[in-house]
Amino acid sequence: MSLQTMRRANVPLHVEVASLLRSRILSGDLKSGERLPSLAELAKVFGVTSLTVRQAMNTLDDEGLIERASGRGTFVKEVEIKPRRVFSVKSDLSQLLGGDMPLEVVLSTDTSFDEDVVIDGVAFKRLKRRHELGGQPFCMLDVHLRKDIYQDAPEKFDRELIVSAFKELGIALGSATQTVALASADLEMAEGLQVEVNSPVFKVVRKVKDDADRLIYFGDLIYPGDALEFRIDFLA
Incomplete structure (x- = not known):
């Protein structure tokens, strides 16, 4: 397109x-x-x-x-990148694992990305897919999963939500971070999410570690601008 x-x-x-x-x-x-x-x-x-x-x-x-x-x-050219103000919000890992929405995983047909990434001697399998809700695009993912974990259950990780697969396989998580920023949809995002080019999207950078503090999963998740809503309660 x-x-x-x-x-x-x-x-x-x-x-x-x-x-x-x-x-x-x-x-x-x-x-x-x-x-x-x-x-x-x-x-x-x-x-x-x-x-x-x-x-x-x-x-x-x-x-x-x-x-x-x-x-x-x-x-x-060298340009000034305006710093973002980061608000830290603590939450329970169970919220990351929850995922009670009936999302469907649609694998990418693009094979040009099919290469491993090695970080500190550890190989990570790259996975590109889209999550759909009710037949409509909900999220685009470009993520990396520890290859040894992926190889234990490739069909499960290809067809199911990754964090849900962790839970089903008994992989104990230790910590996770997510950074959320507003961005504009480029051509690939617009096509994948069925939104207009330059329309607002949320870019979520996710990192997950196991209970031994080893990085096991990281990547980018892109949501349409109308798909997420955030609430932060400030306490006196």
């Missing part, structure tokens, strides 16, 4: 492309000094013409977000 079919009404395509790239630069997803793909490559990614991408690049150049180097390409 291309940006052509997912654009917002009455918004020029080059504005959409510039907005998507700007969001990735300001969020830090595209790092300072990182070389951007060529115009032709970006045009293929977004499903637009090279002229549209060039117009978007002109906008980002005017904003001081990119730098063009003759014969070398286009690079992300």
Whole structure:
């Protein structure tokens, strides 16, 4: 699916492309000094013409977000990433394991991501999937699970909620952290969640350790902006 079919009404395509790239630069997803793909490559990614991408690049150049180097390409300039204020909220692990919603797991058909990640000598299996609720997209996941744990029950981890599988397999969890931030839907998110490009989404970064304080599961979860609601009770 291309940006052509997912654009917002009455918004020029080059504005959409510039907005998507700007969001990735300001969020830090595209790092300072990182070389951007060529115009032709970006045009293929977004499903637009090279002229549209060039117009978007002109906008980002005017904003001081990119730098063009003759014969070398286009690079992300050093920009100030505004710090987020983080509120710490303590909760019980049972809330993470609860999951009483009847979610269905839909595996990604993209095999280009099928590679392991090794951290401190430990291999992690990468899993991409989508959770659906009532046949509608609820969440996109790009996560990593300790490969030895995955290999103990691959079919279960492929078809069930990972944290629920931990409980069923008797894997004792020690701690978990989740960081939640607002973001804008890029093309992949918009397609997977069936929302408009640049619409608000929640990005959840999750890390789970076992009772021996070993990292066993981490990754990103993306929710539509209308899927989550947070309540924080402040005590005097």
